[in-house]
Amino acid sequence: MVPPLLRFVIVTVGVGWFMLRPVWQRRNATTKTRLERTLAGIVAGGLVVLAFEAVTAKDHYVCTDEAPTRDGTECVGDYVREAGPNYGGAFICTLLAMVAFRVSVNEGDKPDPANAPTSAA
Secondary structure (H helix, E strand, O other): OOOHHHHHHHHHHHHHHHHHHHHHHOOOHHHHHHHHHHHHHHHHHHHHHHHHHHHHOOEEEEEOOEEEEOOEEEEOOOEEEEEOOOHHHHHHHHHHHHHHHHHHHOOOOOOOHHHOOOOOO
16 A cells, blocks of 8 residues: 555656646757756655655554565555654655755756856957
């Protein structure tokens, strides 16, 4: 069972992706770069909020029984609420927020033509 907040995030990102595909294909490189950076900033902000909620939560979900698989472990038990904040989830959200923030402020290999300095001849 996936926690409700995670389901909401996954569905929202998926619907947003399919809604933005037609807009994305009609734009030039500068507009695409700005849109990418804006979306990465929005994702970073959302992840920071999720990390804050995970740290300040009164309880979180844990699996009661796990079974080993080829690529790790799989939950074969039930998800139950456990008292206390989810520090592991907050740490992962914080790491992902830092990556998304880096993407949002990264200017990439090519400078943005709108911000390029003009040379006086």
